[in-house]
Amino acid sequence: MKEFVNNDSTAMVFTDDLKNMVHLCEAEDVDLIGNMIKMFNEQNKEARFGNFVFGPVVMRMYHHFDNPDAALKIFEDSKACDFFDQLATYQILMDLLYKHGKYDQVRSVFDVLTEKQIRMVKYPKNAVILVMAACYKQNTKDSFEYASKLWSNLLSVGHNILRKSVSLFAGLALNQSAPHITLEALSTLSSQKYISVFNLKAAALADLNRLEDIIPILRSTLDADRPEMQNNGFTEDVIAKIQKNVEKGTLNKVMEKEFDLILKGLSQRKLILPTTLDALLCKEIKYFDTTDRSPLHTSFRNYRSTTHTQPHREGLKQMY
Structure with a gap:
């Protein structure tokens, strides 16, 4: 296939050629795949009548080989124009770039996506998550301005x-x-009962020195039925931030005593979590809805593995 692509300018790459190579290639063959994609995309488009959508499958290949540079290079190549115009393809590419800390590139790909409005969708929900995550990770004035505008x-x-x-x-x-x-x-948000939400709210109120408003949030966790069995609790750094403000003496004695009692209750019920707010927000999304699998979208994975055991994390269904 290398000889075929490199030396025969009149040759044509057919759907089955590219499909087979994508599923059989190894890490060192990604450049060959890139050349095949460009040939396939440029040659006599009117002669192709197949309905196989390559974008998500090819991008999963790059994700499988953990090669963000090659993925971005072929994505941006003008000779591959429209080849990757599927929402899933953008999501997979953004995820791969995010994984490698290429946050500026995540934003760039998202900008292209919003400009093209594929399938008449300007702001795909999963892509919004990824670009917000990239901005959060950058944590700069520029990324905050970008996120605020979005x-x-x-x-x-x-x-x-x-x-x-x-x-x-x-x-x-x-x-x-x-x-x-x-x-x-x-x-x-219509519901404030999620662990990330009430941790963020408590931390923000602490920064605003509104300690009296934090106490009901802390108390609500203890008042819940069997709170230790729920997705509840406050991260160590949030509790430390609140404690630091309490120690400044801005609360009256009654409220300060109530805070100490609540803090003791949280500790006894193991609701002070040995993690940080940052780790909570950046926790990887594991849930995958197995009832909505398309054979087309999962074809690359089917070739690579005969089993599909997708981990499930409680609470992710409610994310949507």
Whole structure:
């Protein structure tokens, strides 16, 4: 196939050629795949009548080989124009770039996606999660401005923003010394009963020195039926931030005593979690809905493995 692609300018790459090579190649063959994609995409488009969609399958190949540079290179190649115009392809590429800390590139790919509006969708929900995660990880003034502009655009078009995206934007605002924006972002959620939400809210209120408003949030965890059996608790760094503000003596004696009792109860019920708010927000999404698998979208994985054991994390169904 290398000889065929490199030396025969009149040769044609057919659907089965590319399909077989994508599923049989090894890591060192990704350049060959790239050349085949460009030939396949440029040659006599009117002569191709197959309905096989290569974009997600090819991008899963790059993800499998953990090669973000090659994936981005072929994605940006003008000779591969329209080859990757599927929402799933963008999501897989953004995930791979995010995994390798290429946050600027995540934003660039997202910008292309919003400009093209594939399938008439300007802000795909999963892509919004990834770009918000990239901005959160960058944690710079520029990334905060980018995320804030995106947030405003999402609200202006009535976008149903997923809780994960809201939490990441709220966390970025908190890190950028804008706890008031954190609270405003969290207020858009219909439910405040999720662990990331009440941790962010408590941390933001602590930064605003509104300690009396934090006590009901802490108490609600203890008042819940069997709270230790739920997805509940406060991270160590959030509790430490609250304690630091309490030690400044801004609470009256009655409220300070109540806080100490609540803190003791949280500790006894093991609701002070040995983790950080950052780790909570950046926890990998494991859940995969097995009822919505398309043979086309999973074809690359089917070739690579005969078993599909997808881990499930409680609570991810509610993310949507």
